[in-house]
Amino acid sequence: MLTSKRQYNAAKLAAEDLRSAILTQSNYAEKSSALARMAANKDKRKLREIEKQIEEYERVTSNALEEIELLTFEDFLKAPIIYRLSNHMTISRFSELTGINSRQITRYENEEYENCSTSTLREIFNKINLNISAHLKARL
Amino acid sequence: MQLQYNSFGTLASDHHLSHWNDVLKYWGTNAHRKKLIKNSEPAIELLRTLGIKKIFLAGSFASLKEKPGDIDGVFIVDDDFDDEKLEALGFDLLEELEKYGLDFYPADMPTSKTGEPHIDFFRRGRNLESPGLIEVDLTTTPKK
Numbered sequence: 242m243l244t245s246k247r248q249y250n251a252a253k254l255a256a257e258d259l260r261s262a263i264l265t266q267s268n269y270a271e272k273s274s275a276l277a278r279m280a281a282n283k284d285k286r287k288l289r290e291i292e293k294q295i296e297e298y299e300r301v302t303s304n305a306l307e308e309i310e311l312l313t314f315e316d317f318l319k320a321p322i323i324y325r326l327s328n329h330m331t332i333s334r335f336s337e338l339t340g341i342n343s344r345q346i347t348r349y350e351n352e353e354y355e356n357c358s359t360s361t362l363r364e365i366f367n368k369i370n371l372n373i374s375a376h377l378k379a380r381l
Numbered sequence: 382m383q384l385q386y387n388s389f390g391t392l393a394s395d396h397h398l399s400h401w402n403d404v405l406k407y408w409g410t411n412a413h414r415k416k417l418i419k420n421s422e423p424a425i426e427l428l429r430t431l432g433i434k435k436i437f438l439a440g441s442f443a444s445l446k447e448k449p450g451d452i453d454g455v456f457i458v459d460d461d462f463d464d465e466k467l468e469a470l471g472f473d474l475l476e477e478l479e480k481y482g483l484d485f486y487p488a489d490m491p492t493s494k495t496g497e498p499h500i501d502f503f504r505r506g507r508n509l510e511s512p513g514l515i516e517v518d519l520t521t522t523p524k525k
Contacts, residue, residue: 258492258493258502259492262491262492262493265491265493265496266490266491268491269489270491271459271489272458272460272462272489273462273464273467273487274464275467275468275474276435276458276462276464276474276475276487276490277490279473279474279475279476280475280486280490282473282475282476282486283473283475283476283479283486286476292438
């Protein structure tokens with residue numbers, strides 16, 4: 242997930258580079274049409290992924306969200322990031338709010354809270370007054 | 382052999398390896414890296430069967446980073462590269478390499494409208510530090 246304006250700007254540039262790469266790869270077909278096609282497919286996959294991240298960042302930072310929709314377990318873990326970004330909070334401010342060292346917040350965000358303990362996550366949700374209401378559905 | 386690094390933690394000059402096995406010896410510096418290298422071996426074998434003789438490893442793998450996410454790099458495509466053999470595989474080579482942790486492109490394939498080939502992109506470096514790359518000769522890698 243993109244967690245800063247700097248990352249967002251870098252992603253926009255990367256997306257632009259990928260778009261132009263996809264256009265120029267067809268020139269490689271003179272040497273290997275198979276590799277040209279495969280490289281274009283690879284870059285299209287990468288582009289889709291980056292565009293998803295850009296779209297997510299734009300959506301999250303456009304307004305302060307009153308509700309964060311959780312569709313996957315990963316969404317649940319990303320909720321503190323989404324909360325911070327949607328409220329246009331710096332990591333420093335978020336650190337003051339939660340009482341967690343800003344370097345640690347950065348580390349958590351880099352890992353999308355995958356390695357954050359459940360007790361710390363609970364503490365963060367409490368400090369930012371985030372209530373959770375979940376509906377679990379068995380996979381068929 | 383003592384490798385030299387620049388202030389960004391990338392190589393100061395190319396590291397030449399004559400066997401794929403040497404990648405594990407010099408760059409398998411922790412459990413994470415060892416796993417990355419071992420997991421990529423089927424992909425390396427696939428490149429060899431397609432006649433690829435040389436590859437360059439780059440990005441965070443060719444640096445002091447302890448836990449690179451994958452192995453970036455390029456493979457050298459000779460002028461006599463057998464396209465038909467590649468098509469006959471029946472699957473997307475680059476996608477298959479990714480499954481084994483290799484984010485690879487042909488070395489001379491352009492990265493953007495400027496026409497800069499992938500190998501030059503890696504040689505430029507993220508911080509314009511002109512990092513060295515890990516050159517690996519695949520022709521002398523002993524089969525298991």
